[in-house]
Amino acid sequence: MSYVVIVLQGHSATNWKKQIKELLSEFSEQVSEQIQAGAYDEVLNETFDSPHAYFSIAFDEEEKVAAGMYLGTLMPTAMHRRLYIDAVVVNRKFRRQGILTRTLIPHMKKLATELGCRAIDLTSSKPNAQSAYLVAGFESPTTAFRLTL
Protein backbone atom coordinates (compact mmCIF):
# COMPACT_ATOMS: atom_id res chain seq x y z
CA MET A 1 0.00 0.00 0.00
CA SER A 2 1.36 3.42 -0.84
CA TYR A 3 0.20 6.77 0.38
CA VAL A 4 0.57 10.26 -0.99
CA VAL A 5 1.07 13.04 1.52
CA ILE A 6 -1.13 16.03 0.88
CA VAL A 7 0.05 19.26 2.50
CA LEU A 8 -2.78 21.62 3.38
CA GLN A 9 -2.75 25.24 4.41
CA GLY A 10 -5.39 27.94 4.84
CA HIS A 11 -8.59 27.37 2.87
CA SER A 12 -7.53 23.97 1.59
CA ALA A 13 -6.98 22.84 5.20
CA THR A 14 -10.39 24.20 6.18
CA ASN A 15 -11.94 22.11 3.40
CA TRP A 16 -10.41 19.02 5.04
CA LYS A 17 -11.64 19.96 8.52
CA LYS A 18 -13.98 16.95 8.79
CA GLN A 19 -11.23 14.44 7.90
CA ILE A 20 -8.71 16.20 10.15
CA LYS A 21 -11.12 16.07 13.10
CA GLU A 22 -11.87 12.40 12.41
CA LEU A 23 -8.17 11.61 12.46
CA LEU A 24 -7.57 13.64 15.62
CA SER A 25 -10.41 11.68 17.24
CA GLU A 26 -8.31 8.55 16.71
CA PHE A 27 -5.59 9.95 18.98
CA SER A 28 -7.24 8.71 22.17
CA GLU A 29 -10.66 8.30 23.78
CA GLN A 30 -10.11 11.49 25.75
CA VAL A 31 -9.25 13.56 22.68
CA SER A 32 -12.21 12.02 20.83
CA GLU A 33 -14.61 13.13 23.58
CA GLN A 34 -13.08 16.62 23.64
CA ILE A 35 -13.41 16.96 19.86
CA GLN A 36 -17.06 15.86 19.97
CA ALA A 37 -17.65 18.51 22.65
CA GLY A 38 -16.16 21.14 20.32
CA ALA A 39 -13.26 21.82 22.69
CA TYR A 40 -10.67 22.22 19.93
CA ASP A 41 -12.71 24.15 17.37
CA GLU A 42 -11.38 27.61 18.18
CA VAL A 43 -7.73 26.58 18.27
CA LEU A 44 -8.13 24.47 15.13
CA ASN A 45 -9.69 27.38 13.24
CA GLU A 46 -6.81 29.63 14.31
CA THR A 47 -4.34 27.01 13.13
CA PHE A 48 -6.07 26.75 9.74
CA ASP A 49 -5.50 30.51 9.36
CA SER A 50 -1.82 30.36 10.28
CA PRO A 51 0.68 30.72 7.41
CA HIS A 52 3.12 28.69 9.53
CA ALA A 53 0.90 25.59 9.87
CA TYR A 54 1.25 22.65 7.46
CA PHE A 55 -1.42 19.96 7.89
CA SER A 56 0.10 16.88 6.27
CA ILE A 57 -2.26 14.03 5.45
CA ALA A 58 -1.22 10.51 4.40
CA PHE A 59 -3.91 9.74 1.84
CA ASP A 60 -4.77 6.28 0.58
CA GLU A 61 -5.56 6.93 -3.08
CA GLU A 62 -7.14 3.51 -3.63
CA GLU A 63 -9.56 3.67 -0.72
CA LYS A 64 -9.85 7.46 -0.91
CA VAL A 65 -9.34 7.80 2.81
CA ALA A 66 -7.12 9.87 5.09
CA ALA A 67 -5.01 7.22 6.84
CA GLY A 68 -2.79 9.39 9.02
CA MET A 69 -1.59 12.92 9.63
CA TYR A 70 0.76 15.23 11.39
CA LEU A 71 0.78 18.98 11.85
CA GLY A 72 4.07 20.71 11.10
CA THR A 73 4.45 24.26 12.35
CA LEU A 74 7.29 26.46 11.21
CA MET A 75 8.63 27.98 14.41
CA PRO A 76 9.60 31.64 14.30
CA THR A 77 12.79 31.66 16.36
CA ALA A 78 15.69 33.98 17.09
CA MET A 79 18.22 31.59 15.60
CA HIS A 80 17.60 28.91 13.01
CA ARG A 81 14.29 27.67 11.60
CA ARG A 82 12.76 24.58 13.15
CA LEU A 83 9.69 22.56 12.25
CA TYR A 84 7.59 21.68 15.29
CA ILE A 85 5.54 18.50 14.92
CA ASP A 86 2.40 17.58 16.76
CA ALA A 87 -0.95 15.85 16.19
CA VAL A 88 0.77 12.72 14.85
CA VAL A 89 -1.93 10.13 14.43
CA VAL A 90 -2.73 7.12 12.25
CA ASN A 91 -6.28 5.85 11.75
CA ARG A 92 -6.68 2.66 13.85
CA LYS A 93 -7.55 0.60 10.74
CA PHE A 94 -4.20 1.52 9.18
CA ARG A 95 -1.84 1.03 12.13
CA ARG A 96 1.21 -1.25 12.15
CA GLN A 97 1.62 -0.92 8.40
CA GLY A 98 4.50 1.52 8.58
CA ILE A 99 2.58 4.73 7.90
CA LEU A 100 4.40 6.54 10.70
CA THR A 101 7.83 5.12 9.88
CA ARG A 102 7.70 4.92 6.10
CA THR A 103 5.37 7.76 5.13
CA LEU A 104 4.92 10.42 7.83
CA ILE A 105 8.45 10.62 9.30
CA PRO A 106 10.19 10.73 5.85
CA HIS A 107 7.70 13.42 4.85
CA MET A 108 8.49 15.46 7.99
CA LYS A 109 12.17 15.40 6.94
CA LYS A 110 11.30 16.41 3.36
CA LEU A 111 8.99 19.25 4.42
CA ALA A 112 11.47 20.57 6.98
CA THR A 113 14.25 20.53 4.39
CA GLU A 114 12.10 22.32 1.81
CA LEU A 115 11.24 24.98 4.40
CA GLY A 116 14.92 25.57 5.15
CA CYS A 117 14.77 24.15 8.67
CA ARG A 118 17.82 22.98 10.56
CA ALA A 119 15.90 20.71 12.94
CA ILE A 120 12.61 18.99 13.61
CA ASP A 121 11.26 19.21 17.15
CA LEU A 122 8.60 17.10 18.77
CA THR A 123 7.69 15.62 22.10
CA SER A 124 6.25 12.17 22.60
CA SER A 125 5.03 10.40 25.69
CA LYS A 126 4.03 7.25 23.81
CA PRO A 127 6.66 4.47 23.95
CA ASN A 128 5.66 2.95 20.60
CA ALA A 129 6.00 6.31 18.86
CA GLN A 130 9.26 7.08 20.71
CA SER A 131 10.88 3.91 19.37
CA ALA A 132 9.88 4.86 15.82
CA TYR A 133 11.45 8.33 16.23
CA LEU A 134 14.67 6.91 17.68
CA VAL A 135 14.98 4.46 14.79
CA ALA A 136 14.47 7.37 12.36
CA GLY A 137 17.43 9.25 13.85
CA PHE A 138 15.71 11.56 16.31
CA GLU A 139 17.62 12.16 19.52
CA SER A 140 16.56 13.49 22.89
CA PRO A 141 19.40 15.93 23.62
CA THR A 142 17.53 18.31 25.92
CA THR A 143 15.19 18.09 28.84
CA ALA A 144 11.82 19.52 27.87
CA PHE A 145 10.09 21.78 30.40
CA ARG A 146 6.42 22.62 30.34
CA LEU A 147 4.37 24.83 32.62
CA THR A 148 0.75 23.79 32.27
CA LEU A 149 -1.59 26.80 32.62
Ligand SMILES: CC(C)(COP(=O)(O)OP(=O)(O)OC[C@H]1O[C@@H](n2cnc3c(N)ncnc32)[C@H](O)[C@@H]1OP(=O)(O)O)[C@@H](O)C(=O)NCCC(=O)NCCS
Ligand atom coordinates in the same frame (compact mmCIF):
# COMPACT_ATOMS: atom_id res chain seq x y z
C1 LIG B 1 1.87 5.92 17.27
C2 LIG B 1 1.25 5.77 15.90
C3 LIG B 1 1.26 7.13 15.19
C4 LIG B 1 2.08 4.74 15.11
O1 LIG B 1 1.61 4.75 13.77
P1 LIG B 1 1.81 3.47 12.83
O2 LIG B 1 1.68 3.89 11.43
O3 LIG B 1 0.90 2.39 13.31
O4 LIG B 1 3.31 3.08 13.17
P2 LIG B 1 4.20 2.14 12.25
O5 LIG B 1 3.38 1.08 11.62
O6 LIG B 1 5.04 3.00 11.36
O7 LIG B 1 5.08 1.45 13.36
C5 LIG B 1 6.30 2.01 13.74
C6 LIG B 1 6.91 1.22 14.86
O8 LIG B 1 6.38 1.77 16.05
C7 LIG B 1 6.20 0.73 16.98
N1 LIG B 1 4.79 0.59 17.19
C8 LIG B 1 3.77 1.13 16.49
N2 LIG B 1 2.59 0.82 17.06
C9 LIG B 1 2.87 0.05 18.12
C10 LIG B 1 2.08 -0.61 19.10
N3 LIG B 1 0.72 -0.51 19.10
N4 LIG B 1 2.69 -1.33 20.06
C11 LIG B 1 4.02 -1.43 20.07
N5 LIG B 1 4.84 -0.84 19.18
C12 LIG B 1 4.26 -0.13 18.20
C13 LIG B 1 6.82 -0.49 16.41
O9 LIG B 1 8.19 -0.50 16.69
C14 LIG B 1 6.61 -0.28 14.95
O10 LIG B 1 7.47 -1.01 14.19
P3 LIG B 1 7.05 -2.53 13.78
O11 LIG B 1 5.66 -2.47 13.21
O12 LIG B 1 8.10 -2.90 12.76
O13 LIG B 1 7.11 -3.34 15.04
C15 LIG B 1 -0.21 5.23 16.00
O14 LIG B 1 -0.22 4.06 16.78
C16 LIG B 1 -1.18 6.24 16.60
O15 LIG B 1 -1.76 7.05 15.88
N6 LIG B 1 -1.35 6.18 17.94
C17 LIG B 1 -2.27 7.12 18.65
C18 LIG B 1 -1.74 8.54 18.67
C19 LIG B 1 -0.28 8.62 19.08
O16 LIG B 1 0.18 7.96 20.01
N7 LIG B 1 0.46 9.48 18.37
C20 LIG B 1 1.88 9.68 18.61
C21 LIG B 1 2.11 10.85 19.47
S1 LIG B 1 3.80 11.35 19.40
